[in-house]
Amino acid sequence: MEIKNIILQELGANIREIRESKDLSQENLAEISNLHRTYIGLIERGKKNPTAITLLRISSALEVPVSKLFEGIAYE
Amino acid sequence: MEIKNIILQELGANIREIRESKDLSQENLAEISNLHRTYIGLIERGKKNPTAITLLRISSALEVPVSKLFEGIAYE
DNA sequence: GTGTGACTTTGAGTCCGTC
DNA sequence: AGACGGACTCAAAGTCACA
Numbered sequence: 001m002e003i004k005n006i007i008l009q010e011l012g013a014n015i016r017e018i019r020e021s022k023d024l025s026q027e028n029l030a031e032i033s034n035l036h037r038t039y040i041g042l043i044e045r046g047k048k049n050p051t052a053i054t055l056l057r058i059s060s061a062l063e064v065p066v067s068k069l070f071e072g073i074a075y076e
Numbered sequence: 077m078e079i080k081n082i083i084l085q086e087l088g089a090n091i092r093e094i095r096e097s098k099d100l101s102q103e104n105l106a107e108i109s110n111l112h113r114t115y116i117g118l119i120e121r122g123k124k125n126p127t128a129i130t131l132l133r134i135s136s137a138l139e140v141p142v143s144k145l146f147e148g149i150a151y152e
Numbered sequence: 153g154t155g156t157g158a159c160t161t162t163g164a165g166t167c168c169g170t171c
Numbered sequence: 172a173g174a175c176g177g178a179c180t181c182a183a184a185g186t187c188a189c190a
Contacts, residue, residue: 004129007128007129007132008128008129011128025153025154026153026154027153027154035184035185036184036185036186036187037153037154038154038155038156038185038186038187039183039184039185039186041154041155041156042155042156044154045155045156047156048182048183048184049127049128049129049164049182049183050127050128050183050184051125051126051127051128051163051164051183051184052083052084052087052125052126052127052131053080053083053084053125054183054184055128056083056146056149056150056151057151059151060150060151065143065146066142066143066146066149067141067142067143067146070132070141070142070143073132073142074132074136075132075133075135075136101172101173102172102173103172103173111165111166112165112166112167113166113167113173114165114166114167114173114174114175115164115165115166117173117174117175118164118165118174118175120173121174121175124163124164124165125163125164125183126164126165127164127165127182127183130164130165154190155189155190156188156189156190157187157188157189157190158186158187158188159185159186159187160184160185160186161183161184161185162182162183162184162185163181163182163183163184164180164181164182164183165179165180165181165182166178166179166180166181167177167178167179167180168176168177168178168179169175169176169177170174170175170176171173171174171175171176
């Protein structure tokens with residue numbers, strides 16, 4: 001599934017961009033969202049396919065709507 | 077995790093609402109989104125926590141942006 | 153402060169069926 | 172057409188040590 005990896009990389013890039021715009025480190029975000037530091041890294045690099053709940057935890061920690069994480073991403 | 081179940085139920089209710097507004101059966105949606113028939117049912121009843129890719133497949137099949145699936149849902 | 157490989161446990165997602 | 176169950180596979184969740 002090539003398309004899947006591309007999407008996850010875009011999703012991760014969006015998350016990283018938002019995180020950096022808030023001047024947060026991966027460690028900071030991990031704390032706020034109650035996720036593990038390394039797991040945040042995996043998501044940002046598109047190595048993981050996070051679930052709805054995980055996405056909501058991240059968007060809540062970043063104080064943005066979930067839709068912001070998916071900005072510019074379409075399945076096809 | 078009580079909060080988690082509530083969120084998944086809301087997410088599922090949103091999906092069901094959109095699906096019915098398009099006059100699709102769960103089977104129709106399953107076909108279009110390339111997901112299993114029973115799995116769509118589980119998601120709509122809030123029994124499953126779909127991944128980012130799955131959410132994109134559903135939103136694509138329903139021809140709505142992902143944000144529509146999360147309408148009215150906040151983590152806390 | 154982040155990347156990565158390895159690891160265990162849990163749950164996503166499929167497939168069979170019945171009501 | 173949909174709810175629900177059991178059994179199954181493989182990936183997500185979550186953590187760690189080390190670069």
